Amino acid sequence: MLSTLRSIWEVFLHMFRGRETVLYPEVKPYLPPRWRGRIVLTRDPDGGERCVACYLCAAACPVDCISLQATEDEHGRRYPEFFRINFSRCIFCGFCEEACPTYAIQLTPDFEMGEYDRRNLVYEKEDLLISGQGKYHGYNFYRVAGLAIKGKDKGEAENEEPPVDVRSLKP
Amino acid sequence: MSEPMSEVMRSLMIIAGVIGVVMTIGGLLVWVERRLLALWQDRYGPNRVGPFGLFQTLADMIKLLMKEDWVPPFADRPVFILAPAIIVVTVLMSFAVLPISRGIGVVELNIGLLFFLGMSSLGVYSIVLAGWASGNKYSLLGGLRASAQMISYEVFMGLSLMGVVMFTGSFNLREIVEAQQDLWFCIPQFFGLVIFLIAGFAETHRLPFDLPEAESELVAGYHSEYSGLKFGMFFLGEYLGITLISALIVILFFGGWMGPFLSPAVWFILKTFLFICVFILVRASLPRPRYDQLMAFGWKVMLPLSLLNLIITGGLILAYKL
Numbered sequence: 397m398l399s400t401l402r403s404i405w406e407v408f409l410h411m412f413r414g415r416e417t418v419l420y421p422e423v424k425p426y427l428p429p430r431w432r433g434r435i436v437l438t439r440d441p442d443g444g445e446r447c448v449a450c451y452l453c454a455a456a457c458p459v460d461c462i463s464l465q466a467t468e469d470e471h472g473r474r475y476p477e478f479f480r481i482n483f484s485r486c487i488f489c490g491f492c493e494e495a496c497p498t499y500a501i502q503l504t505p506d507f508e509m510g511e512y513d514r515r516n517l518v519y520e521k522e523d524l525l526i527s528g529q530g531k532y533h534g535y536n537f538y539r540v541a542g543l544a545i546k547g548k549d550k551g552e553a554e555n556e557e558p559p560v561d562v563r564s565l566k567p
Numbered sequence: 568m569s570e571p572m573s574e575v576m577r578s579l580m581i582i583a584g585v586i587g588v589v590m591t592i593g594g595l596l597v598w599v600e601r602r603l604l605a606l607w608q609d610r611y612g613p614n615r616v617g618p619f620g621l622f623q624t625l626a627d628m629i630k631l632l633m634k635e636d637w638v639p640p641f642a643d644r645p646v647f648i649l650a651p652a653i654i655v656v657t658v659l660m661s662f663a664v665l666p667i668s669r670g671i672g673v674v675e676l677n678i679g680l681l682f683f684l685g686m687s688s689l690g691v692y693s694i695v696l697a698g699w700a701s702g703n704k705y706s707l708l709g710g711l712r713a714s715a716q717m718i719s720y721e722v723f724m725g726l727s728l729m730g731v732v733m734f735t736g737s738f739n740l741r742e743i744v745e746a747q748q749d750l751w752f753c754i755p756q757f758f759g760l761v762i763f764l765i766a767g768f769a770e771t772h773r774l775p776f777d778l779p780e781a782e783s784e785l786v787a788g789y790h791s792e793y794s795g796l797k798f799g800m801f802f803l804g805e806y807l808g809i810t811l812i813s814a815l816i817v818i819l820f821f822g823g824w825m826g827p828f829l830s831p832a833v834w835f836i837l838k839t840f841l842f843i844c845v846f847i848l849v850r851a852s853l854p855r856p857r858y859d860q861l862m863a864f865g866w867k868v869m870l871p872l873s874l875l876n877l878i879i880t881g882g883l884i885l886a887y888k889l
Contacts (some may be wrong), residue, residue: 401854407852409609417611 429531432490434506435481437521438499438530440537445525446500448537449476453501461485462492471546473538479521484514498537502530523540536561582663582673589662589807592626596806600847606852634795639702642792646700651790651797654693655802661686661811666741668824669833680732684725685817687770691717693804694772694779698789709788712858713779716769720776720864722871724766730759730880731819744823753820758876760820763871764845766810769865771805773846775853778861813842844852 420427427433440446449466467477492501511517529535544550551558598621605612612620613620618869638647650833664679666672676682691714698710731737734755735746743752751761769776780788817823817838824831826838 404848404852407607408848410609413609415605415611419611493741 398462407496411415425552426536427507427542429505431505432488432493432503434504435483435492436504436518436526437479437485437524438502438526438528438532440539441534442536443527443528444473444536445475446498446537447476448474448498448500449479450474450497452495456469456491456495458489458491459485459487472547476521479524481519481524482517483509483519484517488563499530499535502532504530542565570732578673584698585662585667585673586659588657589810590665590803592810593803593806594619594628596650596809596843597627597802599843600806600850603844603847604851607848628799631795631799636795636797639792641702643700643702646696647792647863648797650693650697650700651793651800651804652693653696654690655800655807657686657690657693658804658807658811662807662814664740664742665814665818666823667835672741675739675741678738680728680743680819683811685727686723688717688721689802690808691721693801694789697793697801698779701789701792703792705785705787705790706791709779709781709785711789712781713789714780716772716776716861716865719862720766720769720869721834722772723762723865723870726870726873726877727759727762727766728819728876730756733880733884740818740823744818744825747822747825751822751825754822756876756880758872759880760816761871762876763819764816765869767816768846768849769861771808771812771846773805773809774850774863777855778858781855783855804843809843810839813839813846816842822856 423539438446447464449464451466452458453463454462454464461482462480463482464479465477466474468474488503490503493503496502507518538545538548538553540554540556542550544558601623602614602620609715613623614625616622637788638644639771663673664676664682665738666675694713694717695710698706698708698713701707731743731752734752735743737746746752772779778788779785780790782788785791789797793801801863814835817835821838826834829837
């Protein structure tokens with residue numbers, strides 16, 4: 397009996413407490429930099445596309461929302477001919493980012509991508525590609541990889557020795 | 568000729584006014600309840616539609632009207648359609664006997680209190696019939712619970728008011744208010760007030776006595792199968808019931824329209840609103856008891872208490888020749 401009255405009184409006192417609700421559109425919540433939101437494709441420091449169209453992100457994606465087609469430019473650099481993410485399927489798990497060997501695909505702290513038409517949620521490459529480097533600065537895959545492309549032969553990459561002819565190595 | 572004509576016009580205007588005000592209050596209460604619940608739960612509640620979210624009720628009403636008005640194929644169709652109308656009609660009928668201020672009131676019945684008790688008993692039919700006609704076990708359980716609960720709680724609801732009737736010597740609500748000129752009945756009839764308040768929660772089947780609905784056990788109890796406007800009628804009936812019980816508490820125990828400075832009708836509405844807030848506060852703070860606890864509480868605690876209250880009041884009146 398007394399505890400009933402006491403609980404009514406305690407609830408009444410909540411009238412003078414603050415409110416917990418964050419009034420969202422007016423007050424934006426803080427999102428940490430590693431928050432898994434909208435997916436972008438980044439560029440290397442020279443302004444070229446980082447994506448080498450290895451399909452690892454598409455393979456890692458648990459809901460198969462990434463589709464792309466690899467092609468090569470005149471220098472022998474691979475890049476995606478098209479790169480399409482269907483955000484109506486995407487679950488923002490971040491597996492694509494973990495799978496990416498070149499830091500090309502990254503998740504960003506942005507979630508405000510609501511649409512009235514479902515078809516507008518399919519993002520093409522020009523919607524995904526940003527002009528900056530995203531979270532990882534100064535990384536250029538072709539500058540550090542041993543892969544030979546036009547204008548950079550084997551052994552010319554950063555921190556790389558020229559190739560050794562193993563037959564010339566004699567004890 | 569003009570004299571009775573204006574009399575009829577006056578009555579009609581009061582009737583239209585009471586229905587209009589009461590319906591508006593019933594609608595607004597949805598918003599009031601959600602905002603107050605939110606306030607006591609450290610939230611905001613609906614605050615988007617219009618100023619302070621006031622038009623939320625309007626939006627809800629449009630939504631209810633737009634919904635498909637569906638009668639399940641296994642339901643007893645005529646009863647199913649009739650049931651929600653009964654509760655609104657019975658509650659609105661009860662409003663007819665309420666004296667809002669000295670001269671304002673639809674009808675002055677010398678058995679006003681009995682009329683209210685009778686009408687609230689008829690309101691049970693709405694829920695029982697809805698539960699029965701839905702042809703659904705959860706609805707039927709809700710209807711069963713409602714009938715048992717409301718019948719047992721009505722017994723001491725009536726008994727708790729007899730103290731007030733003894734003091735006044737009349738069932739006329741206007742005379743009951745006027746008898747409180749010197750002392751509001753909430754002081755000599757304090758236990759009557761507490762018992763009537765608890766019975767009122769049960770009568771309007773609000774938390775903590777919302778076992779007929781009990782969404783955690785019975786889906787939505789008797790109105791599981793209802794949608795659209797028919798569900799809206801149950802909703803309206805519930806909020807009208809809260810208003811009615813609050814208004815009756817004010818009339819029977821808190822001096823009705825009496826109060827200094829402000830005009831009588833304003834006092835009446837202010838007091839009624841206060842008790843509506845009490846209803847919502849209790850809903851915000853108390854959990855729902857088990858069904859057997861509810862019945863045991865009704866028959867083993869409240870009924871003896873109300874009888875005791877009746878005996879003591881009667882004894883005092885006899886002893887002091889009040």
